[in-house]
Amino acid sequence: MENTLEIQGLSKSYGKKQAVREVSFCIAPGEIFGLMGMNGAGKTTLLRMLATLLKPDSGDAYIAGNSIVQAPEKVRACISYLPDEAGAYRSMTGRKYLAFFAGLWTKEESEQKICVQRGEEICGLGDDLDRKIRTYSRGMIRKLSLARAVMCKPKLAILDEPTSGLDVLNSLDIRQTIRRCAEEFGTAFLLSSHHLHELETTAHRGAILKDGCLLAEGTPAALREQFGAETLEEAFERAVRNT
């Protein structure tokens, strides 16, 4: 089966600072891929390049066969991006917010309705969807944003620290939603996180970034084995400290 995402030697620098150095990896349909790295390792830059917000200095990536350099418009038609600590339009109700983004994805009203219904079901906010978003808690906004990101069944959902700042139960809900959407819709997920236990229990595979370089890549079990560790957290520590 063709990979949903194929990254080929992506690099990006800000002035003299090399943020991402020749990173390459692939993600299959329905696969959940976790990016691990310290602050400033290059995770957000990599995700923003794949979301077509930043242009790579060199290399390319193909999402559903479309180049992020040559055909960013086509790429945007098959991805969704959830930035770190993203807010939502505070004056809208949750339902209108979902309807607005569904309208960006398709002009067909019947399809828009299906997307919105799916989003409502995914976020599980019930009657709260009729309230203004300004009244929502951080956890509710995150659930709504995630629903927005996956309701139209994108080929690839790019999530930057999706559970950042959330409590245990909200984080659990978000992880379950990601797993369910990957299984049901075949959506591939690329997510970054500092919660390595979260990646260990959610991601099928993952990669460790340090100073923009890809240090290691594989399943949680393979990464543990590669660094002779019992947990992913331990493997990450050894990878980052010893290289």
Place this chain on the structure above:
Amino acid sequence: MIHVLKKELSELYNKQMLIGLAVSFVLIIALGVLMTGVISSDMLGGGVVHIVDNDKTGFTQQVQAQLQEWGYTVDTADSPEAGFTEKDWADATVLPAGMTALLDAHQPCQIECVEVLRSTSAFSSAGNADVVQAAIRELLTKEYLQGDLAFLDAPAELIPYTYANGKTVQAERSAILSSVSLFDRLLPLALFLLVVLTAQTIITAIATEKTDKTLEALLTSPVSRSSIIAAKMLAALLVSLTYAAVYALGFVAAMLLTVSGQNTEDLEIGTALADMASVRQAVLELGIDIPVLGWVGVLAQLALTLGIALTASVILGGLTEDAKSAQTASMPILLCTMFPYMLSMVSDIRSMDGVGQWVLYAIPFTHTFVATEAMHFHDYGLFWGGLVYQAVFLGVLVLAALKLYNSDVLFTGGALRRKQEKV
């Protein structure tokens, strides 16, 4: 684009905005009512003359009667201080004791004019002592120049002529000015409000989207970026037009209230209409009237200026780091609008000399501020040159905006400056 536009409008037209707009409208009207009172009672004296008669003779009574004949209300007090403290006068004209005796002896007398200093406001009272002086002169003229010697009052009549566009017509310059300048004065005000409001609206909207990171979600959706930019610009334009319309209506209503507060009892409508017709004829003869094609050009300049303000705001909003700095980001547009606006109100930019004029002409908005002037006085080179310049300026800005929204700068503009930027 329509879908994004609806969202932008629903964001901008909210309850707070409508309440703010309604409050502004009421405040402007209230200002008009207040100004009516200030102008009629303070600046014009409200037709009231405050007299302290220390002479108390038949002649001083005649002076007061003459003032009443001229339509003034005469209010008296025993002393200026009594008038100020008990009647809240702003001025007092004192007819001194012995005044009539001096006049009978053909000696000049002195009338004291006392004005109250309560504030440093430029609209402070100027008093009505001059009309008292005029009343005394009138009475003495009647007394000493008995008979048909009225021509001595005006031995030579002034016939006003106005020269413009190489022609001379018999009409007062001020009458011609007031007949053509209403729109000339309203246009810069409306333009100033529109540009400033538009800039602030759009820059704040984009900066807020950047802070909330909703812009990233929007720009990664399957909608062309030019549509997103166009929708934001159009929404900001509609909101600004709403603001400008409400403000302009408020100002016009306030102006009408102010004017209606003046004494118009003596106005004869037939005479006024005849005067208007003759002034209109003079305007046509001088060629000051703007033809239809000219108005189309003026509106085109207005549209171009708005387009420039919108596009520049989109660029500045994109370069703004967060909502807090949005106000500062709109300063360049505010200044570029304020300078030509203020200068066009107090001087003729077209007749300025040297570098200053070229600097002003380099600001595209200047050309709209002087557009009607250029049309009135047949400065077609300046008018059409300004129009072309604004069109080129707008084209360059649109290209720059598209480039910005397709570049990294939108998200990395602050990254190189901020150490804490995520990598």
